[in-house]
Amino acid sequence: MxxxxxxxxxxxxxxxxxxxxxxxxxxxxxxxxxxxxxxxxxxxxxxxxxxxxxxxxxxxxxxxxxxxxxxxxxxxxxxxxxxxxxxxxxxxxMRVQDIPDWQQVARDYLGPQVAEALAACPADRRPLALAQAWTAREAALKCAGLPLAEWDGAAPACRLQLLSLPAPYAATLAC
Structure with a gap:
C-alpha cells in the first residue's frame, strides 16, 4: 500500500x-x-x-x-x-471545485467573516479558498468532537495546519 x-x-x-x-x-x-x-x-x-x-x-x-x-x-x-x-x-x-451556491454555504456553515473574505477573493481563487476554509472548519469540529452544524458563532480552539495534496484537493489538520 x-x-x-x-x-x-x-x-x-x-x-x-x-x-x-x-x-x-x-x-x-x-x-x-x-x-x-x-x-x-x-x-x-x-x-x-x-x-x-x-x-x-x-x-x-x-x-x-x-x-x-x-x-x-x-x-x-x-x-x-x-x-x-x-x-x-x-x-x-475536499476536492476543490466551483460551487454555485458558495455564498449560502459559506454564510450557513463558515460564518460571516469567512463569507466576507470569500466574497472579496478573486473568482478564480475562490474555489480553493472555500475548500481550505471548509476543511479547516470540518477538521476543527472533528478535533472538538462536534458534528457538522450550521454556524453558531463558536469556533473550536485548535491549531490548524494546511496539508499539501496534489490539485484538485485541499486538506487541513487540527489539533
Missing part, C-alpha cells in the same frame, strides 16, 4: 492514500494504512495497534493498549488519517 506522510511533528502523524475506491473499501484501506504507518512511526508491531470505532463517537487508536486521538476523512481519490499521541485530532479533505 502506497502511504503518503502529510505531516509528522509534535506527536502528530497525518497520512493519506490516493485511490478511487468504494467508500467501504476506502474505510478498510485507510484503517490498515494508519496501523502500518503508526507501527513504522513508533517502532511497534502492527499487531500492537488497533482501531476502535463506536457509532456516534470519534474513532480511537490503541497503541499497545494506550489510546491516541484518531481522525479520518475521505473524498473521491483520497483517504486521510491523523493520529495524535497526546490529545484530540481532526482531519478533513
Amino acid at each position: 502506497d502511504i503518503t506522510v502529510l505531516w509528522s511533528a509534535d506527536g502528530v502523524l497525518a497520512i493519506g492514500i490516493a485511490a478511487v475506491l468504494p467508500r467501504a473499501e476506502a474505510r478498510l484501506r485507510i484503517r490498515a494504512a494508519v496501523r502500518e504507518a503508526a507501527a513504522r512511526w513508533l517502532n511497534l508491531s502492527s499487531e500492537a495497534i488497533s482501531v476502535e470505532s463506536t457509532p456516534g463517537a470519534p474513532p480511537r487508536l490503541l497503541l499497545a493498549g494506550r489510546p491516541a486521538g484518531l481522525s479520518f476523512s475521505h473524498d473521491d481519490g483520497w483517504s486521510l488519517a491523523a493520529v495524535h499521541l497526546h490529545g484530540a485530532v481532526g482531519i478533513d479533505v
Whole structure:
C-alpha cells in the first residue's frame, strides 16, 4: 500500500492514500494504512495497534493498549488519517471545485467573516479558498468532537495546519 506522510511533528502523524475506491473499501484501506504507518512511526508491531470505532463517537487508536486521538476523512481519490499521541485530532479533505451556491454555504456553515473574505477573493481563487476554509472548519469540529452544524458563532480552539495534496484537493489538520 502506497502511504503518503502529510505531516509528522509534535506527536502528530497525518497520512493519506490516493485511490478511487468504494467508500467501504476506502474505510478498510485507510484503517490498515494508519496501523502500518503508526507501527513504522513508533517502532511497534502492527499487531500492537488497533482501531476502535463506536457509532456516534470519534474513532480511537490503541497503541499497545494506550489510546491516541484518531481522525479520518475521505473524498473521491483520497483517504486521510491523523493520529495524535497526546490529545484530540481532526482531519478533513475536499476536492476543490466551483460551487454555485458558495455564498449560502459559506454564510450557513463558515460564518460571516469567512463569507466576507470569500466574497472579496478573486473568482478564480475562490474555489480553493472555500475548500481550505471548509476543511479547516470540518477538521476543527472533528478535533472538538462536534458534528457538522450550521454556524453558531463558536469556533473550536485548535491549531490548524494546511496539508499539501496534489490539485484538485485541499486538506487541513487540527489539533
